[in-house]
Amino acid sequence: xxxxxxxxGIRDPVMSDTHPIRLRGVAKHFxxxxxxxxxxxxxxxxLEIRRGEVFGLLGPNGSGKSTTxxxxxxxxxxxxxxxxxxxxxPARPDSRRRLGxxxxxxxxxxxxxxxxxxxxFGRLCGVPNRRLDERIDELIALVGLAHGRDRPxxxxxxxxxxxxGLAQALVHDPELVLLDEPTxxxxxxxxxxxxxxxxxxxAAGKTVVLSSHLLEQVEEVCDRVAILHLGRKIVxxxxxxxxxxxxxxxLEVSGYDAARTDAIRAALASAGAQLVAVGxxxxxxxxxxxxxxxxxxxxxx
Amino acid sequence: MNPLARIAAIARNTLLxxxxxxxxxxxxxxxxxxxxxxNLFSEFSFDDQFKFIKDYCLGVMSLIGVIMAIVAxxxxxxxxxxxxxxxxxxxxxxxxxxxxxGKYLGVVAMLxxxxxxxxxxxxxxxxxxxxxxxxxxxxxxxxxxxxxxxxAAKASIAKIAAAARxxxxxxxxxxxxxxxxxxxxxxxAISTIATSMMFTVVVTSxxxxxxxxESTARAVWLDPAQPAGPAAKxxxxxxxxxxxxxxxxxxxxxxxxxxxxxIVYLLKAMAYAGGCLTVVLLVACALxxxxxx
Numbered sequence: 001x002x003x004x005x006x007x008x009g010i011r012d013p014v015m016s017d018t019h020p021i022r023l024r025g026v027a028k029h030f031x032x033x034x035x036x037x038x039x040x041x042x043x044x045x046x047l048e049i050r051r052g053e054v055f056g057l058l059g060p061n062g063s064g065k066s067t068t069x070x071x072x073x074x075x076x077x078x079x080x081x082x083x084x085x086x087x088x089x090p091a092r093p094d095s096r097r098r099l100g101x102x103x104x105x106x107x108x109x110x111x112x113x114x115x116x117x118x119x120x121f122g123r124l125c126g127v128p129n130r131r132l133d134e135r136i137d138e139l140i141a142l143v144g145l146a147h148g149r150d151r152p153x154x155x156x157x158x159x160x161x162x163x164x165g166l167a168q169a170l171v172h173d174p175e176l177v178l179l180d181e182p183t184x185x186x187x188x189x190x191x192x193x194x195x196x197x198x199x200x201x202x203a204a205g206k207t208v209v210l211s212s213h214l215l216e217q218v219e220e221v222c223d224r225v226a227i228l229h230l231g232r233k234i235v236x237x238x239x240x241x242x243x244x245x246x247x248x249x250x251l252e253v254s255g256y257d258a259a260r261t262d263a264i265r266a267a268l269a270s271a272g273a274q275l276v277a278v279g280x281x282x283x284x285x286x287x288x289x290x291x292x293x294x295x296x297x298x299x300x301x
Numbered sequence: 302m303n304p305l306a307r308i309a310a311i312a313r314n315t316l317l318x319x320x321x322x323x324x325x326x327x328x329x330x331x332x333x334x335x336x337x338x339x340n341l342f343s344e345f346s347f348d349d350q351f352k353f354i355k356d357y358c359l360g361v362m363s364l365i366g367v368i369m370a371i372v373a374x375x376x377x378x379x380x381x382x383x384x385x386x387x388x389x390x391x392x393x394x395x396x397x398x399x400x401x402x403g404k405y406l407g408v409v410a411m412l413x414x415x416x417x418x419x420x421x422x423x424x425x426x427x428x429x430x431x432x433x434x435x436x437x438x439x440x441x442x443x444x445x446x447x448x449x450x451x452x453a454a455k456a457s458i459a460k461i462a463a464a465a466r467x468x469x470x471x472x473x474x475x476x477x478x479x480x481x482x483x484x485x486x487x488x489x490a491i492s493t494i495a496t497s498m499m500f501t502v503v504v505t506s507x508x509x510x511x512x513x514x515e516s517t518a519r520a521v522w523l524d525p526a527q528p529a530g531p532a533a534k535x536x537x538x539x540x541x542x543x544x545x546x547x548x549x550x551x552x553x554x555x556x557x558x559x560x561x562x563x564i565v566y567l568l569k570a571m572a573y574a575g576g577c578l579t580v581v582l583l584v585a586c587a588l589x590x591x592x593x594x
Contacts, residue, residue, distance in 0.1 A: 070594075073391070073392045075388060076593060076594060096392060096393065101392035103388045103389055106389060107384040108384070109384075111321040111322070120314055123310035124307050124310055124390065124393040124395050126306070
């Protein structure tokens, strides 16, 4: 891919290789009818997504996440500024060849079965016919949809639609995957599977951008995040440094005896540290849910 | 990768959607209407019966074809937008014009299939009518004794067969099909700027009606003897230039009445339809390219 792009003469091959997506000073305004002014969806946005990272685009509803994704996909042109997808304007279909997209609450064609949906999108992405059957089998297995393979999408649950949506985004094995609210409305099992899949994509060297307002889910998978509010970027940085609170750390201790807390405090003091809080580590409700449902054999994946 | 393969995939999918939504049930409606109509006038002379059946079948075919074209095209883009499928498709390496042409060709395939089936139903009705009239005439022939009556019965069998199997009926079917495809293209162009299905249906229907008045408008515009004011002339000129002349394809009556329509006319009508289709589809693609999604 890289060689081909270089042969086509893109503007900045090195940057486009290390940063699949770049936005510089991007704004998107929607004029209202009858000169009633305009809606500012995105204002003065700079973003650089690095190759191989999982990037979270966060923000409340209406903060401009979906508009930003639409501009990256070339579905809507920015009012100002510059959007580059692999170093090219996204309106060019060639730059979209290396990208897979999962729209928010995808519905697809309800009259197609799971396998037919993947065949259709595979053809649009130019997956050769001889390779398509094999690829459909791989994807159905990857997203755990064997039971939905030949059923029309009209009969799918919300979680199954999200799984087939992920499968179609990956049909041509893209380097970059954009996921709009990938876990919204999905049950904890499905959302666990989707998070695992995102981590597998990262391990395979893919770049993943996901937009979400479900923060605890983003926290588990993202390397870096940006928070948008009213169309402006208010925070951006690596998740680790954003979440760490200065010089604090959590120790997990076995054989703890509440009566000897003072001794522990003294030991820490001799190391120049201070005990701030004592609590019992708890499992998360999600961990219990996933464990119990798996134990009961209800995990369709 | 070849744009044709992507257009074909989208067209195939659009046709499949129509078929799975049982659009072709309209053929059942057509069959019932035609059968009911064809048997109403059995007291007519055979010549009039055939004229009636042909006129009736072609008229209903044209009406159903035009209504299907307008409605099917008008809902294409709103349905894609509402289900967000358009975003998924356009995020793939698919150009907007490829998407639009794929949708159009899928509807065209559906319309041609419907017209073909309606033609087959009409042919079956004509054939059944011919069969029943010929068997009546054969009975007459069997009873006939004098040579004159035998000749007359034989001649009427030949006339019945000739009336039932007029090859020019196929020319009428071709003209109806061209008109339907052109109306579908007009609806497509309108739908690229429409914000609702209703807008497309209403505007396309108005253009359809104006298309049948176009030749009159043009005649008045170009005839210096016509007493029309400058404003009226400008209006007529705009109608004449912007709106295709759908009257070109309205030869059902001529053909049913047995008036000769020449091959040259048919070829000219096809070329006219081809020219109009090219222009209208280019406009549709250009409008869709700049549409905010």
